[in-house]
Amino acid sequence: MSTPTIGVLALQGDVREHLVALAAADALARPVRRPEELAEVDALVMPGGESTTISKLAVLFGLMDPLRERVAAGMPVYGTCAGMILLADKILDGRDDQEGVGGIDMTVRRNAFGRQNESFETAIPFAGLAGDPVTGVFIRAPWVEAVGAGVEVLAEVPAADGPEARIVAVRQGNLLATSFHPELTGDHRVHEYFVRMVEAAGR
Numbered sequence: 001m002s003t004p005t006i007g008v009l010a011l012q013g014d015v016r017e018h019l020v021a022l023a024a025a026d027a028l029a030r031p032v033r034r035p036e037e038l039a040e041v042d043a044l045v046m047p048g049g050e051s052t053t054i055s056k057l058a059v060l061f062g063l064m065d066p067l068r069e070r071v072a073a074g075m076p077v078y079g080t081c082a083g084m085i086l087l088a089d090k091i092l093d094g095r096d097d098q099e100g101v102g103g104i105d106m107t108v109r110r111n112a113f114g115r116q117n118e119s120f121e122t123a124i125p126f127a128g129l130a131g132d133p134v135t136g137v138f139i140r141a142p143w144v145e146a147v148g149a150g151v152e153v154l155a156e157v158p159a160a161d162g163p164e165a166r167i168v169a170v171r172q173g174n175l176l177a178t179s180f181h182p183e184l185t186g187d188h189r190v191h192e193y194f195v196r197m198v199e200a201a202g203r
């Protein structure tokens, strides 16, 4: 197939950085704000930002139902941070009226790393990526508290407060999610990983 077009949900958050990272990963990328624009892309990135705001705007712009339909139909989606929260079937510490897109059989906790750790950076081995660990930039990030049997865990960080590690990257079928922001590091390997997922889905 020809080069797939990957949209970046452009309601709020760090949209531009994802457009740049996708272009660097040799994808055709464009912003998506309206249902007609969603219909024209082969895949979607949901950026970091504020998940409650993005979800409110998605409802307002008439995107929430089309998003759910495309996810159910197998469209590849990559969610970072707030985008990860939107892809979760279950959200802890969300707002009562917070709607998600869902699709990944996981429970995420919003703002999970705590106040003293509002933002931090750490090196993370990422399953399926050769070479150096990925630099994880975490900004008021969620973690994944539970996953269903169909979910592959791609990356974890050691817990500051106990023995068990915290899951920070997962994949289920065509859906990919990370707690952290690879679009802010200049290392485009996670975006390349997603572009390969999109290409494989189109075959």
Ligand SMILES: NC(=O)CC[C@H](N)C(=O)O
Residues within 6 Å of the ligand: 047, 048, 049, 050, 051, 052, 080, 081, 082, 083, 085, 110, 111, 139, 140, 141, 142
């Ligand atoms: N950097 C981010 O995307 C932060 C996510 C934000 N804490 C939320 O709940 O949506």
